[in-house]
Amino acid sequence: MIKNRKKLIVGNWKMNPAFLKEAKEIFSKIKNTVRKQSKKIETVICPPFVYLVNLQSTIKNLQLGAQDVFYESAGREDLSTYSKLPYTSQISALMLKNLGVKYVIVGHSERRVLGESNEMVAQKIRTCLKYFLIPIVCVGESNRDTSGNYLFFIKTQIEGVFKGVPKSALGKIVIAYEPIWAIGQKAKREATPTESQEMVMFIRKILSDLYDQASARQVRLLYGGSVNSKNAGDFLKNGGVDGLLVGRESLEPEKFEQIIKIADSF
Numbered sequence: 001m002i003k004n005r006k007k008l009i010v011g012n013w014k015m016n017p018a019f020l021k022e023a024k025e026i027f028s029k030i031k032n033t034v035r036k037q038s039k040k041i042e043t044v045i046c047p048p049f050v051y052l053v054n055l056q057s058t059i060k061n062l063q064l065g066a067q068d069v070f071y072e073s074a075g076r077e078d079l080s081t082y083s084k085l086p087y088t089s090q091i092s093a094l095m096l097k098n099l100g101v102k103y104v105i106v107g108h109s110e111r112r113v114l115g116e117s118n119e120m121v122a123q124k125i126r127t128c129l130k131y132f133l134i135p136i137v138c139v140g141e142s143n144r145d146t147s148g149n150y151l152f153f154i155k156t157q158i159e160g161v162f163k164g165v166p167k168s169a170l171g172k173i174v175i176a177y178e179p180i181w182a183i184g185q186k187a188k189r190e191a192t193p194t195e196s197q198e199m200v201m202f203i204r205k206i207l208s209d210l211y212d213q214a215s216a217r218q219v220r221l222l223y224g225g226s227v228n229s230k231n232a233g234d235f236l237k238n239g240g241v242d243g244l245l246v247g248r249e250s251l252e253p254e255k256f257e258q259i260i261k262i263a264d265s266f
Ligand code: PGA
Pocket: 012, 178, 182, 183, 184, 185, 224, 225, 226, 227, 245, 246, 247, 248, 249
């Protein structure tokens, strides 16, 4: 954790809830919570695309995030030259920017299992930066082995997704370390703050080698995977991170409120 840096608490709603009315209710409860907090933390809610337009916040410390973006830029040049496919169904960075979205989750493990590669994630990061959106880049191994292969896996992921990312952009990028084995209801077990801290150090070392130490420090790092109101404080205190990426508990306003309050108490 870098001292005096604002804590970043991100809620990833995934494919929930099923009704707009419910999305509005959850969002308005979260809004009430954030309104009462200090300026020491920033909360970001990442709802499904279809709700973004209905969930607007005028509170500076409550921002909207998207759960994904298409890797090709928006732009008339595509339409006029027809040099590329017109990309039915895709959502562009420009569309998100124009809706007031500030952050975008890219490379979530639940997208990677559907075929998203490091190259695609790299292109998404570059597209986000081009449109002044802050990418929250997810990395994480599916298993931990005793021979340390998972470290090599993380290194390969980071080197792959940072291809073409200039040093000057590092302050506008967030990395979320999300060990796949610790995500969701089917998680094997919870990760420990020590495991998070070790990985934070490792990720900063990889970035230092790719860029330099001072630039590596600019990147904000989050922990994600079964974060809840009981373990949030421990991860923030001992996990070495600048914030948290919260899945399930971000859909439960009372529990998410606890997490926000804990983050604000640091
Ligand atoms: P979880 O999800 O908190 O429900 O484990 C986290 C995530 O996948 O972003």
